[in-house]
Amino acid sequence: MTDALRAIGGLVAVPVYNEAANLQAVIARLKGRIPIANLLFIDDGSTDGSGEILRRSGVRYLRHPINLGYEESLRTGMREVMLGEYEYVVYFDSDGQHQIEDLEKIIRVYETEDLDLIQGSRHLGERMLRPSLRSIGTWAFSRLTTLFAGVEITDATRGLKLISRRFIPVALKLPTEDMHAELIVGLARCGARIREEKITVVPREAGESMYHFGKAWLYAPKTMICLMGELLFCRQLRKTLDPLALRGPRKPEAVPGGDAR
Numbered sequence: 001m002t003d004a005l006r007a008i009g010g011l012v013a014v015p016v017y018n019e020a021a022n023l024q025a026v027i028a029r030l031k032g033r034i035p036i037a038n039l040l041f042i043d044d045g046s047t048d049g050s051g052e053i054l055r056r057s058g059v060r061y062l063r064h065p066i067n068l069g070y071e072e073s074l075r076t077g078m079r080e081v082m083l084g085e086y087e088y089v090v091y092f093d094s095d096g097q098h099q100i101e102d103l104e105k106i107i108r109v110y111e112t113e114d115l116d117l118i119q120g121s122r123h124l125g126e127r128m129l130r131p132s133l134r135s136i137g138t139w140a141f142s143r144l145t146t147l148f149a150g151v152e153i154t155d156a157t158r159g160l161k162l163i164s165r166r167f168i169p170v171a172l173k174l175p176t177e178d179m180h181a182e183l184i185v186g187l188a189r190c191g192a193r194i195r196e197e198k199i200t201v202v203p204r205e206a207g208e209s210m211y212h213f214g215k216a217w218l219y220a221p222k223t224m225i226c227l228m229g230e231l232l233f234c235r236q237l238r239k240t241l242d243p244l245a246l247r248g249p250r251k252p253e254a255v256p257g258g259d260a261r
Contacts, residue, residue: 010088013077021206120160149188189234
C-alpha cells in the first residue's frame with residue numbers, strides 16, 4: 001500500500017448512471033486515495049458504456065439489471081455495508097463534482113466524533129448572494145429539514161454524505177424519494193447524531209444531471225409528501241427500535257467462533 005492509500009473502516013459507494021464521460025477520471029482519483037477493498041461502484045443499469053468502463057478499470061462494482069433509480073443505488077451500498085464488516089457507508093458522486101479532499105475530511109470527522117450522519121454542505125457558513133431557482137429550492141428544503149429534524153441544515157440535497165452502520169437498518173426502513181431531506185429528517189427523528197461539513201462542489205464537465213427539468217418540477221411535491229409521511233412513520237418506527245443498539249459500538253460485532261474475513 002502506498003502512502004496515498006490510508007486504511008479506512010468504511011465503504012465508499014459511488015452510484016453510477018450514464019456517466020461514461022466523467023467516470024474514468026473519478027475512478028482514477030478514487031483508486032489513488034481509497035483502498036480497493038473499501039471502494040464500490042454501483043452501476044444503475046447504464047446504457048452509455050459506463051459498465052464497460054467499470055469492467056476494464058479493475059474496481060469492484062455491482063450492476064443493477066435495469067435502471068432502478070438513485071435511491072436504490074444508495075440502498076445497495078447500505079446493504080453491502082451490512083453484509084460486510086464496514087463501520088459506515090459514505091457516498092461519492094460519479095459526475096466529477098465532489099472532491100476527494102472533502103471525502104477524506106468527512107471520514108476523518110467520523111473517526112474522531114460520535115456521529116451517525118455527516119452531511120456535506122456547499123452553503124455552510126455562507127449567504128445566498130446570487131439566488132437562482134435551484135438555490136432557492138435548496139434553501140427552502142433545507143429550512144424545512146431544519147424545522148423537522150431539529151438540527152441546522154443548510155444543504156439538504158447534497159449527495160456526499162456518511163451514514164454510520166448502526167443507523168443503516170433505520171435508513172433502509174424509511175420511506176424516501178431520493179434520500180436527501182427525507183433521510184436527514186427520518187434519522188434525526190430516530191435519534192441519530194447529525195452534523196454538516198463544509199464541502200466544495202465543482203460544475204460537471206460533461207453529461208446531464210439526473211435532476212433535469214422533467215424530473216425537477218416533480219421533486220418539490222414528491223419530497224413534501226415524503227417529509228410529511230416521515231413524521232408519522234418515524235413516530236411508529238421509534239417504538240420498535242432498541243435505543244441501546246443505536247448507541248452501541250460503531251464497529252460490527254465479532255461472532256464467537258465465526259470465520260474471520
